[in-house]
Amino acid sequence: MVHSATAGTGSPAAAPAPPGKSETLAEYAARHQLSVSGARPGLRDYLRQLWGRRHFIVAFANAKTRASYSTARLGQVWQVLTPLLNAAIYYLIFGMMLKTDRGIDNYVAFLVTGIFVFSFTQTAVLAGARSISSQLNLIRALHFPRASLPISFTIVQLQQLLISMVVLFAIVLAKGEPLTLKWLLVVPALLCQFVFNVGLSMIVARFGATVTDINQLIPFLMRTWLYVSGVFYSIATFTEDAPAWVRHALESNPAAVYIELIRDSLIESHVTIPAHTWLLGVGWALLVGIGGFIYFWRAEERYGRG
Structure with missing residues (x-):
């Protein structure tokens, strides 16, 4: 399907002459400035369209948040x-039975912070898929940048995390950690x-689409990612004898990095993290954020087909 770049100007236009015998359809389309309907826009245009749908993205996320537990x-x-x-x-399994709390002064605050922060990434990935x-x-009924959907679903998880963070802050304070500018x-x-x-x-949305x-x-x-991210144990302590x-x-x-950044901010007794x-x-955010966006955009015209 094609549409004319001059359509919608308000002035009547004569019907373009059909292609000649020696002219291909592609040449005919180029001569009359026709483009494929539903074709993937350029990256800059795509970003502009996505910004134009920012209110839709936020409204969709808010609706999803309200509906998440409406039946519970x-x-x-x-x-x-x-x-x-x-x-x-x-805490029962790893803290009390397996004693993974060794080397950790405030294990409850350490554990709860790890669980809440990892859950943010976990739920975002599950929803994104x-x-x-x-x-x-929705995709087949309306025309909009498909990246709006994984962004909206991630905003839903962020909104839910922010509610949970209030409880996390209360637990950290209750376990004796001071409130500081950090x-x-x-x-x-x-x-x-x-x-x-x-x-x-x-990235997972593109996979999940097909x-x-x-x-x-x-x-x-x-x-598996949970078990290797130091959520309920100290990586430094448990790798003392490892290469x-x-x-x-x-x-x-990356999951361990974001967990450690927030632990270092909230828990004064936490072992100081390296400056790097x-x-x-920041590096993981830029690499995966930009790379994932481009990877998703490259398949834009295929979402909802078939």
């Missing part, structure tokens, strides 16, 4: 209860994690 009796209380219940289970495949009716560093840390999550969400089985695989991948490259690889893992941890946090 406790409603949005589950946004806080779920990570808290996970933290209680991990379904953001295209679960919205096919807590303000939580804001740039969460901003970096949000950009990282958006990029990662777009390979629906990825929704069955992702929970196993996320569980240096193992410790560096685990500490450079902030560089890793």
